[in-house]
Amino acid sequence: MMRETSIIFGYELKRMVRNPVWVIIGLLQPVLWLLLFVPLLEELNTGAPKSADLKTFVPGVLTMLAIMSTLLVGYVFLGSMRDGVVERLAVTPVSRLALALGRILADVAGLVAQSLLVVSVAYLMGFRTDPSSVLLILALMVLLGLSVASLSYALALNLREEASFSSIINFLTLPLLLLSGMLVPLSFAPGWMQAAGNANPLHHAVEAVRALAVDDRGATDVVTGFLVLAGLTALTLTWAARSYRRAVP
Amino acid sequence: MEIEAEGIRKTYLSKAGPVEALAGVDLVVPSGKIFGFLGPNGAGKTTLTRILTTLSRPDAGRARIAGFDVATQAQEVRRRIGYVSQAGGVDSGMSGRANLVLQARLQGMSKSDTVARVGELSDRFGLGELLDRAVKTLSGGQNRRLALAMGLVHRPSVMFLDEPTLGLDPRARVDLWQEISALRADGSTVFLTTHYLEEADALCDELAIIDNGTIVSQGSPAALKREVGSDDVISVTVGAGHARADGARTEIEALAGANRVWWEGDVLRVSIADGGEALPHLLRLLDAAGIEVRSVTLSAPGLDDVFLQKTGRSFSAEGASEQKPKGPDKADEKTDAGQLQGA
Numbered sequence: 001m002m003r004e005t006s007i008i009f010g011y012e013l014k015r016m017v018r019n020p021v022w023v024i025i026g027l028l029q030p031v032l033w034l035l036l037f038v039p040l041l042e043e044l045n046t047g048a049p050k051s052a053d054l055k056t057f058v059p060g061v062l063t064m065l066a067i068m069s070t071l072l073v074g075y076v077f078l079g080s081m082r083d084g085v086v087e088r089l090a091v092t093p094v095s096r097l098a099l100a101l102g103r104i105l106a107d108v109a110g111l112v113a114q115s116l117l118v119v120s121v122a123y124l125m126g127f128r129t130d131p132s133s134v135l136l137i138l139a140l141m142v143l144l145g146l147s148v149a150s151l152s153y154a155l156a157l158n159l160r161e162e163a164s165f166s167s168i169i170n171f172l173t174l175p176l177l178l179l180s181g182m183l184v185p186l187s188f189a190p191g192w193m194q195a196a197g198n199a200n201p202l203h204h205a206v207e208a209v210r211a212l213a214v215d216d217r218g219a220t221d222v223v224t225g226f227l228v229l230a231g232l233t234a235l236t237l238t239w240a241a242r243s244y245r246r247a248v249p
Numbered sequence: 250m251e252i253e254a255e256g257i258r259k260t261y262l263s264k265a266g267p268v269e270a271l272a273g274v275d276l277v278v279p280s281g282k283i284f285g286f287l288g289p290n291g292a293g294k295t296t297l298t299r300i301l302t303t304l305s306r307p308d309a310g311r312a313r314i315a316g317f318d319v320a321t322q323a324q325e326v327r328r329r330i331g332y333v334s335q336a337g338g339v340d341s342g343m344s345g346r347a348n349l350v351l352q353a354r355l356q357g358m359s360k361s362d363t364v365a366r367v368g369e370l371s372d373r374f375g376l377g378e379l380l381d382r383a384v385k386t387l388s389g390g391q392n393r394r395l396a397l398a399m400g401l402v403h404r405p406s407v408m409f410l411d412e413p414t415l416g417l418d419p420r421a422r423v424d425l426w427q428e429i430s431a432l433r434a435d436g437s438t439v440f441l442t443t444h445y446l447e448e449a450d451a452l453c454d455e456l457a458i459i460d461n462g463t464i465v466s467q468g469s470p471a472a473l474k475r476e477v478g479s480d481d482v483i484s485v486t487v488g489a490g491h492a493r494a495d496g497a498r499t500e501i502e503a504l505a506g507a508n509r510v511w512w513e514g515d516v517l518r519v520s521i522a523d524g525g526e527a528l529p530h531l532l533r534l535l536d537a538a539g540i541e542v543r544s545v546t547l548s549a550p551g552l553d554d555v556f557l558q559k560t561g562r563s564f565s566a567e568g569a570s571e572q573k574p575k576g577p578d579k580a581d582e583k584t585d586a587g588q589l590q591g592a
């Protein structure tokens with residue numbers, strides 16, 4: 001099981017790194033956000049110290065990254081299904097758990113690498129946080145990545161078709177992002193929007209990362225964030241696993 | 250017996266209602282043979298192949314591969330079979346080598362065994378430098394050879410090939426036939442599906458013909474053709490003189506071995522024991538009667554005749570749905586076709 005999982009994991013990582021789209025979009029883009037947005041924020045937010053800006057903005061970039069980086073894994077998976085790759089692997093004696101786990105762990109490892117890069121670039125720009133907070137942030141990233149990737153795989157396995165997958169994803173993305181307060185904090189929003197934000201797990205993820213960015217590790221936001229994301233991960237992973245078992249007996 | 254199946258049924262539930270893909274299939278495939286599963290599109294070939302390769306569960310019935318039950322002993326079955334799906338299963342996001350290595354490692358080979366085996370397969374299938382090229386740049390035939398090599402990595406005793414030559418050009422198809430024949434020479438059993446009549450005829454030792462989820466006939470290609478009768482059919486397209494043609498009819502019917510003479514539009518058809526021998530006599534008779542001959546086709550009985558007789562419909566790649574009379578346009582599917590112009 002371990003051996004099989006690590007073989008799939010290694011293969012999927014190699015596949016990711018070989019893909020120029022992942023390297024450009026996945027690594028360069030989040031860095032570009034930082035490089036382009038932060039000077040803009042400085043212009044807008046006169047007076048506030050630079051590191052305070054970064055502490056609001058970097059958590060937003062990280063959460064956004066976690067979503068963007070894992071939201072489309074189902075789309076790639078549909079391509080593998082169409083090419084018969086999923087069937088080919090399913091005819092080997094490899095455990096189904098290893099097939100699924102190796103793949104999703106590679107998705108999460110990719111995300112962790114991207115997050116570390118963003119944190120490093122932010123550090124160079126003046127973002128200072130305690131290493132233990134960074135570790136907790138990464139743990140939140142892992143949970144968030146696992147949930148979004150599972151959701152994406154489950155949708156792909158149930159829809160079985162790229163066109164409907166894309167339209168559902170497009171339909172979901174914008175409201176979820178806006179209602180998370182990722183880019184514009186929800187404290188500026190009207191009451192109904194804040195209420196909607198509270199129902200959005202992403203919002204709690206952002207708030208938890210923001211609390212950690214200011215080293216407030218004991219904040220209720222952090223506890224809530226971990227609980228909400230753990231629950232979300234359990235739900236989406238179960239859904240994905242069930243859908244996978246139905247597709248690959 | 251390498252493959253045994255009894256009473257396999259499978260119905261899909263689609264939005265348009267239930268689709269019965271397999272309506273009770275029984276099958277016995279001896280080892281060391283190339284077994285062909287021939288049927289038009291939608292006949293149920295992929296459905297059966299997926300059930301036999303443990304990818305799908307039948308609604309009813311049982312199947313065994315090398316004595317192991319596909320439903321309850323799937324792991325044992327998977328260790329013994331190779332499978333190349335209709336889509337091929339090559340990961341186009343990786344090199345051919347990475348594809349082969351992954352397959353070997355997942356079949357439990359050590360790193361050093363993997364390197365040796367990849368080298369062997371590369372030589373055998375002439376993959377060479379293709380292995381390090383992006384899979385997207387391979388031709389259809391090269392991609393299929395790679396897919397076949399991947400299916401063979403663990404030296405399976407039964408190989409399942411779902412439409413292995415689908416979409417290949419004739420040259421690549423013949424190359425692949427040679428590779429598949431070589432598998433039999435190694436002692437493997439090959440189960441392949443196809444909707445190409447000439448492929449079934451040229452490649453397979455044993456055939457089952459499937460239509461609408463039911464096996465309509467089973468046996469060697471030669472035996473199947475014998476079963477439907479051994480007549481050749483001569484088809485003559487006539488120009489002027491059609492009206493007078495019936496004058497020659499009695500004489501044509503008197504030709505040695507002639508069984509039936511009939512018209513389809515301006516095409517005169519003669520079903521006759523030895524068409525090659527009768528053809529010059531027939532042309533002379535038509536000439537004497539003043540009938541202008543535009544073209545002549547001679548066809549030996551083929552698997553399409555078997556299909557026609559068993560199902561009442563002609564075999565066509567578009568699902569065998571339309572009633573199509575035997576015509577010269579199908580002559581290229583026959584084993585022995587010749588065309589003469591004028592006379």
Ligand SMILES: Nc1ncnc2c1ncn2[C@@H]1O[C@H](COP(=O)(O)OP(=O)(O)O)[C@@H](O)[C@H]1O
Nearest residue numbers: 261262263268270289290291292293294295296
């Ligand atoms: N997943 C599915 N859902 C609904 N119908 C299906 C599904 N797969 C196959 N079918 C139907 O089952 C029948 C047999 O299909 P298939 O086994 O793919 O045929 P073949 O491989 O001989 O072309 C067809 O009518 C096809 O439309």
Ligand SMILES: [Mg+2]
Nearest residue numbers: 294295335412
């Ligand atoms: Mg098919």
